[in-house]
Amino acid sequence: MAGFGTAGMEISAQSFKALPSNLIERGFNYGKSDLRHDAMAGLTVAVMGVPQAMAYALIAGLPPVYGLYTSIVACIVAALSGSSNHLVTGPTNALCMVILSLTAHLPTKYGVSLIEIVFLLTLMTGLIQMAFGFLKMGGIVRYVSNSVVVGFTAGAGILIAINQLKNVLGVKLEVHAERFHEVFMATIAMIPEANLRAVGIGVLTIAVVIVLKKISGKLPGALIAVIAAGLLSFAMGWHNPELGSGKVEIVRDIQPITGTLNRLHLPELVAHPNYELTRELGAGALALALLGLIEAASIARAVASSSGQRLNFTREFIGQGAGNVVGSFFSCFAGSGSFTRTAVCYQSGGRTRMAAVFSAVWTALTVLLLADLANFIPKASLAGLLIVIAYSMIEKERLKLTWRSGANSRLVLGGTLASTLILPLEYAIFVGVFLSIVLLLRVTGSTDLTQLVQAPDSGFEEIPFNRAAPSEVVTVNMEGDLYFAAVEDLDYELVRCLTPKTRVVVLRMKRLRAVGSTAMAILAHYYELLSSRGIYLVVCGIEEQLIKVMTGSGLRQQIGEQNIFYADNKLFQSTELALARAWSIVEMERRREKPVAEIPRQATALPNADTVMTRKCVRFGNQHQLREAVWLMSQMYRRIKSFTARPLFLQDMEGRLAGELQTRTILSEMAGHLPPDKLPDDESVGSHLAKSFSKPISQMAETQLPVVSSSGNLLEIIRTSVRSTSCVVAVCDEEKRILGIIDEGQMIRALGKVLNLHDTTGESQNGNPEIEEVGNE
């Protein structure tokens, strides 16, 4: 479930803004072909979804018409305001089971009708889901592991099947639906009183669905099965009330579908709040919200992985929440993304979210036009359909896979499944999440230490902790979690890598997570331990979160800014800098022991320009315009890594050095056209910068250049450089043809050599001394 967005508590203004603009954008791009595909996909979804919706309402203990209502309003709102292009929202089996578990016992306790309680629960669920969305808590679904979802779904499937047995048997039970053993025992006890007609209808439905699925996966098995069952019951007159207890209960007997659509209805419990009831529903609404979001997110992600759509989970959460909130005012119960309907929508060619909207429209037409026929569908038939669906919820392959994924997965899977069958359903989810987190902490509750040794090709080699050869600089790589459970004795553990030779410890903390105050105290103690031994500490790979904690704890000030290197995108970049710093500390210490005056300095001949210079540099004709120079220079920078901005050398027709174009000169020229006021965007900055593009470069180039001959010695080079504003000195022959260039870094290194300042340890002297440059005539 990883990667479901970012966890954070910041309310997102963008989430608000994103909705209308996206809709408008899509509106403009929506073509006839899209419409045809979406309408057909919507129809396919509706054909499969109508019997499903009615059956799911039955799971929740509600009249089937509310399942249809949920498939209309909640589906449209969630489709239009969510992120996925294919997610079809509406009643789902697991959610309906939780609704039943949460609400079944409440009407007698509070004297309020069940459906009104469900509307309130739906509203609360939607509000919680929207809050998750606006607080950018997309990451919360990460804490619900795959094992929890598999275990819960299988448990819910078992519960649904066992609860529908009574409807197939045509009997009534007065037990708590979520108590598996009670329902099971009561159902067994009622077998002798079974209504054989209902059993026949149920078995027929099950058989038709299974057989049709075997014949072709594309046939709407559920629809054909319930129609067949309805026709049989109608033809035989089994729905006739005169049969008494032997009659087959049909949809009309539960609550007739009247051929009217959802109307705006203010839930009674919103108009007249019952705080006690609302409080009692709180935990359940949270569980329902979480379960709904997990379902929707995992289904949307599964489809997106095929369609290639990039999902925004924050927006998906808001969409799901909005569907439920609006739905609660239009006689809907809490819904979520349906796996089967979403898959059918995608597979039958749905292109945009309009496919889901069309499925709702077709469902609405069914309600309006075929209500009378739908009323004759036998309850036992819907129950039979549910038993088939419930069986498919027990995903044998995923169960096997999860079971084989180790003891932790087994424990979470088993724990969740068992609690689904024993506890009220909402608690089963919490139990699963709790188990996942506890086990996660057990696994991750450690910090891995390794040592890094710089290999001769200037790469890094990772070796087990405390196995590196003694060296002045010890580099320790810390990985994993650094929170209170993991840091015990870490300071003493870290001390183990020290040898009498150690002068500096470099701690790489790049892949460290969850750094808390306890960890900071431990690190501060480690710093003290090192200081007491006269050893320096340099830290690197420091990420933004860690900077904050280090600043707050005062450790940043203690270690000193010059010893802290912040994480960069390039692998080991900050480690390289930290190592350079570490070796220079070692070097400084060595020099401190040996005063500057005592360093032996033999009179060696000063190097000449031709031994210091780089031969390759970029030359360019001086007859061009600025735009060409900018293009050429940008190409040059792609291949040169230096931090400083190299100039472009200009030459005349005879190839003689005619001038130098410095980056700053180009920038000044281009920026000269910027207005004094702030510009609205980058594009307008670009258009102002380009205004001077046609200016000849000969008019802006520096012609009085710092130039030395190839025989000029280092002091001449440096003096020339100091007098000029350029960061390089050109080396020319007698005819002023450019032979090469010398930059300030080369001058400093050459001077260091003359002054005998070079590091002779050899430890930090890796890498190729050649600076790559582009040769362009």
Add this chain to the structure above:
Amino acid sequence: MNNNSSGRTLLKDIMLRRYLRLGESHTLHEVMGFLIDKHFEKDGLPFLVVIGTEGEFVGMLEAKAVLAALLEGVQEDPDAEKSLLQSAPVNLNKTVGHIMNRNIPSLPPEATLDEAFRCIRNSNTEAITVIDNGRVVGIISARILFEQASTLTVGALTGGVIPPAQG
């Protein structure tokens, strides 16, 4: 190129986070210890930011200033080499605080590209520091600004293909 939805690149999106920090009391001898390290040979000299004891930004040490300081008091030829070695102990003991440039322009991380272009045009340095709460959080070098400028102009207008000369 820009990292936010408003179509504006902010300095915090493009700033260089890789630079060296020095204290004012570091000597040139110590600084040279850094600069001659082979690690900097590949990427060229790093920018040297000087920070105070509280971590606050004070100035920048420029390579030219280091070179000028090391050559101070060194005679012209023919005794230049001898003179260089004789002056070395004094010159190497100079501190960063004495030779650094304190007039470095700075901008906040939320500043926009056009502000940075105006800023570098009005100053005489190779870089602008990006300061947040008195601390340096990054550097905008002339090179970075040039790369932004070329992307916004030749990159955006022509797709990177060199346009034909006019006139």
